[in-house]
Amino acid sequence: MEFKKLGEFALIDLIKVDTIHNKENVVIGIGDDAAALIPAPHQLQLVTTDMLVEMVHFDLSTTSAWQLGYKSIAVNLSDIAAMGGHPTHVVISIALPSYLSVDFVVSLYEGMKEICHEFGVNIVGGDTVSSPNGLVINVTAMGEIDPKKLQRRSGADVGDLVVVTGSLGDSGCGLELLQQGKWTDYEFFQPLVTRHVIPRPQVTAGAMLASFGSTSMNDISDGLASEVNEIARASHVGMRIYAKMIPLSAEVCAAARALGKEGLEYALYGGEDYQLVFTIPPQQFSLVSQADLGTKLTVIGEVIEERYGVLLVDEEGAESLLEPKGYNHFRQ
Amino acid sequence: MEFKKLGEFALIDLIKVDTIHNKENVVIGIGDDAAALIPAPHQLQLVTTDMLVEMVHFDLSTTSAWQLGYKSIAVNLSDIAAMGGHPTHVVISIALPSYLSVDFVVSLYEGMKEICHEFGVNIVGGDTVSSPNGLVINVTAMGEIDPKKLQRRSGADVGDLVVVTGSLGDSGCGLELLQQGKWTDYEFFQPLVTRHVIPRPQVTAGAMLASFGSTSMNDISDGLASEVNEIARASHVGMRIYAKMIPLSAEVCAAARALGKEGLEYALYGGEDYQLVFTIPPQQFSLVSQADLGTKLTVIGEVIEERYGVLLVDEEGAESLLEPKGYNHFRQ
Known part of the structure; x- marks a missing residue:
């Protein structure tokens, strides 16, 4: 199915299933103007962002949607890891070209959900827009760390x-x-x-x-x-x-x-x-x-x-x- | 000048001047794997993200780089405002097509810095990559709010x-x-x-x-x-x-x-x-x-x-x- 037929809100409903893997620190996840999160006391908040662009960072002829979803989260969690931190949440923006199907996006999110589940990371928000050309994915990951261990x-x-x-x-x-x-x-x-x-x-x-x-x-x-x-x-x-x-x-x-x-x-x-x-x-x-x-x-x-x-x-x-x-x- | 000649690190050095408008809550800003931030006690953390795609959300024939920079932050701060919150930090990803100059990017960031300065918001990180086609900007904004006022x-x-x-x-x-x-x-x-x-x-x-x-x-x-x-x-x-x-x-x-x-x-x-x-x-x-x-x-x-x-x-x-x-x- 094409996105124009499905619509943005139906897409969000499709995506937001199984996105919260650690309920304790989330007040609002996907579905409002912003997510509302409970920071752990006495910890620093970490934040990092990475953009992946089709034909620059990936080629859809050599990666599956699932793999691309997994990787787009992995590269951000790696930045949190490099600070010594524990990842907590991600927000995901996607610019979708018309040649990709709803199935592609569902599979992309399955890869994202798999790695988020693995590391106890919540998907708490995002933005889904159209792209006149290639697929662009931006992930922002948040994490926490004891200031003494930064x-x-x-x-x-x-x-x-x-x-x-x-x-x-x-x-x-x-x-x-x-x-x-x-x-x-x-x-x-x-x-x-x-x-x-x-x-x-x-x-x-x-x-x-x-x-x-x-x-x-x-x-x-x-x-x-x-x-x-x-x-x-x-x-x-x-x-x-x-x-x-x-x-x-x-x-x-x-x-x-x-x-x-x-x-x-x-x-x-x-x-x-x-x-x-x-x-x-x-x-x-x-x-x-x-x-x-x-x-x-x-x-x-x-x-x-x-x-x-x-x-x-x-x-x-x-x-x-x-x-x-x-x-x-x-x-x- | 073209970006390929300037290089990513020189571009980061160019951008990171005048990005911290509220020093009290920043331990690490631009320049490490992730930013490290001090959350205010007893507040919820808000996070929202928006992606702007050339020829979908903007047309460079009708907006200047400065205006586009200002707006790309404004739309995110608006989401924080809609939760009743105070914006604190942003991270910015940009996919740059080869037809845009370093001057364009500097001007784009000037617009971003202007609105961030106005609202006391820190620019604490980002990602700058190349784009084979149009310009893509993704901003993730963070904010804070008293849980009772959410x-x-x-x-x-x-x-x-x-x-x-x-x-x-x-x-x-x-x-x-x-x-x-x-x-x-x-x-x-x-x-x-x-x-x-x-x-x-x-x-x-x-x-x-x-x-x-x-x-x-x-x-x-x-x-x-x-x-x-x-x-x-x-x-x-x-x-x-x-x-x-x-x-x-x-x-x-x-x-x-x-x-x-x-x-x-x-x-x-x-x-x-x-x-x-x-x-x-x-x-x-x-x-x-x-x-x-x-x-x-x-x-x-x-x-x-x-x-x-x-x-x-x-x-x-x-x-x-x-x-x-x-x-x-x-x-x-």
Whole structure:
């Protein structure tokens, strides 16, 4: 069915089922001029927003509506995770081109509801408008954090370890497989495509790391090179990152070979891994490394004085400046 | 200059000047993964979001960048006002087509900063991405309200008066003048165009009305007919609205004549006036009508039992159902 026939209010009625996963902090959800929410006492409120544009951030020939819905929430929860916070609510705006059906939107919302259910996040509002051209999705996510645990980019200290969650480069490599139409040829590479299409935000790890005393944190949305430079710039420190310590999956190493690339390139300059990179004093790290964060942690380097800059140490031990180039939001 | 040359981080540096107008409630503004904000104690948090799409919600041949920036914030503050709340923060996402310059974006943000400054609202974050087609702007506004003063759509009671702020239909008529290219011909009609292009949200009035005991409230974004039906539906009441009591400006009456229309049509079915319609017991209204809300109040009808529906009483006293048709977000 087309939206013009269905109408905006009927669409809202269709969407608003199963949107509240934590009733305790919601007074008004979808359906009034604004949502009304109960903030937890003594917590800071976190807010972040991300816009996804068709043919810039996604291509409907390589993602399903469900996957796109899931991802559009995931990228925002990842930002909340990178502050050490717990996500609480989202509001969702969608500009719909006439070539998409009501079924598409229902499926998009099913993906959104799935991840919101998983993380106890409420969908409390939104806006649905028409688009003369492509699909545009904007999500604003809110969260909460104990002020003492807030993770800024600016807290890294000389002597801290630089650590990442999970493995890096999978998503960027998965995107290239999709773009080249190769992913159907290589069953083995399916996990890379999955990590690109429905990334999992590191919400549990982010909150636990903040409790264990990490000093700065970023989510890895634009490639590791860009993210460590952001922390270094904000914290007025340098870093020494060891190439051989950067965690690469077996899949990314194999796929990179098949594509004639290096796995490390995807880790450094690919985008959208949505893992976390953080700094932490060594004694704190020895404690956190014994905890179960639901993901592996890998030390990839150390924080050094600002005057050295951000250095990459290659396999032979040679150092060079690690430039903050990488994934570009202005892809067009 | 083009954005690709400037880069995302340089653009953020350009934008983030003069974005914090109330330092007391901000720990982190623009520049980290998420903003970190201090909620006022014992208040509900309000959140609303609106997406504006080029050639659906605006046409760059009839609005300046500054005006568009102002309006994109205004429409969101209007939703906060309709809850009786005080706006506190906004986050802004923009998808930029390559044909717009850095100067355009700077001017767009100047309009945004102007209205944010006016209402003490902080710009605490955003996302800037490229668009293969038109300009898309999404604003999410946050606000606060004392739980006892929260204005829902569902609180109207039989016997309440139905009241509006300001005059209605100006914006819808202004849009038609713009679309027909007639506004330059008629100096006298300029106020109508202004009310369409840079509407003023009724933030002060909304908060004061909530304090004086209004029982339900909506902002008039989709035409009066649609808004009163929304309140009636949510409150399970009917209404009797008197056509001759609906406040029309001298300009809209004159312009409607020039366009061969009725001023009342714009008030009922035009959009984007961003005035408030509310219900209030008569004794409370007698108190509020003596206060200075910075705008005029006009009683346009009364709340009746649900079984009568929402009725329009015409100049001759004849009653008919007032259908909730009107301004359509699916304009394409």
